[in-house]
Amino acid sequence: MERVEGIEPSYAAWKAAVLPLNYTRHQRRESYRPNLPCQSAVANLRAVNSLLLSGGRVLDPANHLDTLADVLILNGKIAAVGNDAAAQAPSDIEKLDANGLVVCPGLIDLHVHLREPGQTLKENISTGTAAAARGGFTSLVCMPNTSPSIDNAGTVALIHERAAREGAVNLFVAGAITKGIAGEELAPIGGLKRAGVVAITDDGHCVQNNELMRRACEYAKMFDLPVMDHCQDYSLVTSGVMHEGRWSTSLGLQGWPSAGEEMIVARNILLAELTGASVHCQHLSAAGSVALIREAKKRGVPVSGEACPHHFTLTDAAIAGSEKFWAEDGKQVFSLQSSVGELPVWPAYDTNFKMNPPLRSARDREAILEGLVDGTIEILCSDHAPHCGFEKEVEFDYAPFGITGLEVELALSLMQLYHTKRLGLADVITKFTVAPARLLKLAKGTLSVGADADVTVFDPDRDWSFERETTASKSFNNPFYGWPLKGKAVATIVKGRKVWVEQEAVACV
Ligand SMILES: [Zn+2]
Numbered sequence: 001m002e003r004v005e006g007i008e009p010s011y012a013a014w015k016a017a018v019l020p021l022n023y024t025r026h027q028r029r030e031s032y033r034p035n036l037p038c039q040s041a042v043a044n045l046r047a048v049n050s051l052l053l054s055g056g057r058v059l060d061p062a063n064h065l066d067t068l069a070d071v072l073i074l075n076g077k078i079a080a081v082g083n084d085a086a087a088q089a090p091s092d093i094e095k096l097d098a099n100g101l102v103v104c105p106g107l108i109d110l111h112v113h114l115r116e117p118g119q120t121l122k123e124n125i126s127t128g129t130a131a132a133a134r135g136g137f138t139s140l141v142c143m144p145n146t147s148p149s150i151d152n153a154g155t156v157a158l159i160h161e162r163a164a165r166e167g168a169v170n171l172f173v174a175g176a177i178t179k180g181i182a183g184e185e186l187a188p189i190g191g192l193k194r195a196g197v198v199a200i201t202d203d204g205h206c207v208q209n210n211e212l213m214r215r216a217c218e219y220a221k222m223f224d225l226p227v228m229d230h231c232q233d234y235s236l237v238t239s240g241v242m243h244e245g246r247w248s249t250s251l252g253l254q255g256w257p258s259a260g261e262e263m264i265v266a267r268n269i270l271l272a273e274l275t276g277a278s279v280h281c282q283h284l285s286a287a288g289s290v291a292l293i294r295e296a297k298k299r300g301v302p303v304s305g306e307a308c309p310h311h312f313t314l315t316d317a318a319i320a321g322s323e324k325f326w327a328e329d330g331k332q333v334f335s336l337q338s339s340v341g342e343l344p345v346w347p348a349y350d351t352n353f354k355m356n357p358p359l360r361s362a363r364d365r366e367a368i369l370e371g372l373v374d375g376t377i378e379i380l381c382s383d384h385a386p387h388c389g390f391e392k393e394v395e396f397d398y399a400p401f402g403i404t405g406l407e408v409e410l411a412l413s414l415m416q417l418y419h420t421k422r423l424g425l426a427d428v429i430t431k432f433t434v435a436p437a438r439l440l441k442l443a444k445g446t447l448s449v450g451a452d453a454d455v456t457v458f459d460p461d462r463d464w465s466f467e468r469e470t471t472a473s474k475s476f477n478n479p480f481y482g483w484p485l486k487g488k489a490v491a492t493i494v495k496g497r498k499v500w501v502e503q504e505a506v507a508c509v
Helices: 011-026 039-046 125-135 153-166 189-195 210-222 246-251 259-275 287-298 309-313 316-320 322-327 362-373 409-418 425-432 434-440 502-508
Strands: 051-060 065-074 077-082 095-097 102-105 107-112 137-142 170-175 227-229 279-281 303-307 455-464 485-494 497-501
Touching (some): 107 125, 125 153, 125 485, 137 455, 137 485, 153 170, 170 189, 189 210, 210 227, 210 259, 246 316, 362 409, 409 425, 409 455, 425 434, 485 502
Parallel strands (some): 051 095, 227 279
Antiparallel strands (some): 051 065, 102 455, 485 497
16 A cells, blocks of 8 residues: 555654564564574474473472383373383384483473563564573463553453464463553453463562552452562662662662562562462562561461572672673682683673662572572572663663573573582472462473473583574573573473474574
8 A cells, every 4th residue: 555645644654653563463583583493394393292202311390200211292291101101102103312311391481571562573472482492491471561561351362362373382471460560550350360361460560559569469369369579669779770789889880779679578478468369579689588588488478489590690790791700709600510611701881781670799699599499489480581682782771671581591590500519400390390380370380191291301411502693582682692501401392292302493594
């Protein structure tokens, strides 16, 4: 259709205003993500829903299973696990040799931002779930701070429909606590539950009004939904951009104090106790938050917490540049690894180290690790938060908060928890499978016979490095490019379909 200048906006103006919002409708994915598996291969992979995984170390914490065994998948369900599984398999079944690899329930990440609808220049359901598959994740929970926000049943239905059509992995939806995530008026929580949300949260924002949060907890309890909270007291944090401490002072950046998180964690504990609602504190970063949750759990308060790899790998020293980081706080990152080679280098004020909550001190990092080890923090997740290059390539003060994480979170978690001998492999897997499934009441996170065949196959000892050219995400805002990583997913299976296998994906590039 020809458009002429006149009362209507010009075609150029329309394109500038509307096109970014409808990016997926106008651009085929391949044209700007050439590194994704080629379509024919995806089609071939998706036709398969029966598979025999032979000879792997089967780790299923939900069934207290850690043994060398075969796993038989028939018609998208787990059909048998054990030494006799192969004997039950049809003779022409496709086989995947899992010798030397770990076979575990498909990993779940309950905290990701897929940016759809409305911010699909950063990411969309197709690219975000493709990144998840590469990282070994078979189920995601997407956050509602999209544009418009997920505060009504219609938007939930839209996401479910798009995920069914374009998603590489299972996608569950978190609804908003308040309308428009504005923190002023409750969203229709009952309607959201009926539409299928698995939790409510205003993530990215935090309900400041305690009375409103109390009502949200009461409704959530009534509808049997956990309340997940991004813990940030605005009056304490104001316009802080990094952890308030020694480094914010020397770098001249405004601080975001630990108390800004701890204040809301304490508030949430009190409200969980008052209402009986299950309150989950997201992306914990501060030592005080861990101590508060540890003490509350002892009293039986229904509160829980999650941690992201960047908070237990990096510290605020990273914002002063790689030299400062490796000289002090960075020393422990690779301390138990025999050969690391050249350490990664980055400049001071690198905005890929800006996230919310911010990277904190070495003491806070240690407290998060301790909380993960003693079970105070039950869940691991990425807070995958893609942003466009042009948004991040500005002064530190003006850059948006957040980094991508789906493709490196398994490796970083294994490095900081398993390879440092702080936790056993089964404990790390528990935090990615049973624990999130239990919080959200998902029928996932196990290899029990009859369960959906969501399976992750990974090599806990694989040395590799994450490179910009290989990411499946639309965005590149990640601080871990070029890091010597250890531990990698090699096959991701969703309902019996191989949605990603390392070699085949490489062959298609
Ligand atoms: Zn958040």
